[in-house]
Amino acid sequence: MSTMELKKNKRSPHLVAVNVLVHILLGILALIWVLPIFWIVLTSFRAEPGAYTSTFLPQGYTLNNYIKLFTDRNVLNFPKMFTNTLIIAIVTCIFSTFFVLSVAYSLSRMRFKFRKPYMNMAMILGLFPGFMTMVAQYFLLKSMGLTEGSSIRIGLIIVYSACTGLGFQIAKGYFDTIPRSIDEAAVMDGATQWQVFTKITMPLAKPIVIYTVLTSFIAPWVDFIFAKVLCRANADEYTVAIGLWNMLQKEYIYQWYTCFAAGAVVISIPIALLFLYMQRFYVEGVSGAVKG
């Protein structure tokens, strides 16, 4: 169904039929996509306990799941997990934003011998399964004494931010679209490369800066597997993701299932809002900064 065909058949009954069909189809698809989210929101307000119920929709509604989530500190200490994750996320965000933007700018704007080899290296390293390094990273952190007690947090921060220099592609793509003539003019006026980077490119690349900040802030909230490997049984250092995962394990699921739903909603709302906000920049990021 090409647009050309449609244009030619303007106002024909055929077009009306196609339009109705398209909208019905989109409606069904949208329902499929939204339904699980809708269901989990309902479950988070469900009054009956337990994981599995005999009805699709809850029979009674309550706010207790949310209250329990934020006040019950005995079994699964969600508030503590929340602060842990927040701290890790803030520090990680600072480091990885700096790393990503630095690497992306260097690769986009500077020309040096190591440039192509670096880009190839980044590609090759990306081909290894993540777990290969995860196990070894764990041993490495262990030999540095970063796998016990509160130093686990430092370990997690290191792991989340150390290798972010490999994820430069989107930011570099954006920098590539900023015309070089702007830099050249600035250099002509006596600006150093550092000044070009901080005073010219950064303000022009605001969308991608925000995008990078937000993605690196979100990463620790949604990673659960490395946090799980590194925290092991240190419940004090758990992040939100491990907490939610634990709520679904056999020993907790009956008591905590509806709280899991509440936690999922609580975590998803800010991340969803950030994402919806970011999405604009993301599209811009692909499409380029300075137009015309």
Place this chain on the structure above:
Amino acid sequence: MAGKLNKEASAVESFAKGDLYTKLSAVFMGAGLIGHKQIAKGILILLCEIAWVIYMIRTGIHSIALLPSLGDAAQEKVWNEAKQIYEYTAGDNSQQILLYGVVALFVVAAIVVLWILQMKHSYKMQKKIENGEHVPTFKEDIISLFNGNLHITLMTLPCLGILIFNIVPLVYMISMAFTEYSKENEKLMLFDWNGLTQFQRVLNMQGNIGRQFWHVLAWTVTWAIFATFLNYILGMILAMVINRKDTKAKGFWRFCFVLSIAVPQFVSLMIMNIMLQPNGAVNVLLRNLGWIGAGESLPFWTNVTWARVTIIIINLWVGIPYTMLQVTGILQNIPNELYEAAKMDGAGTVTIFFKITLPYMLFVTTPYLITSFVGNINNFNVIYLLSGGGPTYVGDTAGQTDLLVTWLYKLTIDQQYYNLGAVIGIITFVILTIVTLVTYRNSASYKNEEAFM
């Protein structure tokens, strides 16, 4: 001659042609710089060398010397006369020996690189003095780090991070593939090198591990092809349908689909897992609707074929909005001038689509297709959170929906078969390298990264 002069002298050449100071810096690194008016830099390099020598004497040499044997003192029970008890001797920890050995080798490699660089640099400075050129002062060097050499300032820390927390662990893990390090045969404390034994085991179709490997590999490739191309094609169709001129409420439709990726993936996957359990919401809904009997449930995770199809379909739920989002951006991003120029030349909509839209899309999305294929081969989250690799036959370590990467996780974290895990990782890497290099090197966007700039 002129061409030769422009070429930078190699480290060996620098040594051969260098004066006394340059020659001296072959042993005392930095001497050549100190002798050629770059005192501060020279001293810094010399300090590096001193630190390295101290490290080598204290632990480095020992670490490397232990590498070939990986230690041989087993943990033993010793009778302590004074205390009248049995005590355990520490014994050698091969895993640690291997790690320290790998780190020591990296330190040696780093100093070799530094040596080469300072040899070349020293000779360069010597030449400058001989030709009566200006030798940059320390202050000028620092200033250039924020100007012409800004990339050094910006990239040092990220590169160090990658080196220490990606490359070193990777080499360490790769080296494990050639050892006995595994819970099998109690080789967790003291183990030895054993060459390619584990590779043979994995690739041998007759053996138990080998049989599982080929099964998992076949499913991994099938999964990656389905996941990548179905997502790409359906996502693009969805984007085009939404972007149609006559589609109303474009923003609303886009919002509905984007909402599902705005929710963190691990949350939505866990929700899906729960919903599709034998007594989960979907089966309950079907029972309430009367589509299946009261006690019945659809075997989403318990039947192999059901589980595989379910995973692919749920992955569509996860992936289509991503593709849609990306394609929408690129579709909107095609420069208008291209269309206008084509229209001026009298091209029709079809011609424009085939000559401009499609090449542009492929140009921009080839790397995307490759990354998403690689991402799917290594897609841990979807499998681990949805089916956990199951259903698993008795006696197998790999479940029927396990990908190489989730099997790798099970082998290393759950079973502690570190050597087998490392072999699986290496094989995954080899497969991906071949696929990627062939496609990437042939893609237009690699050959000419500035074509559409």
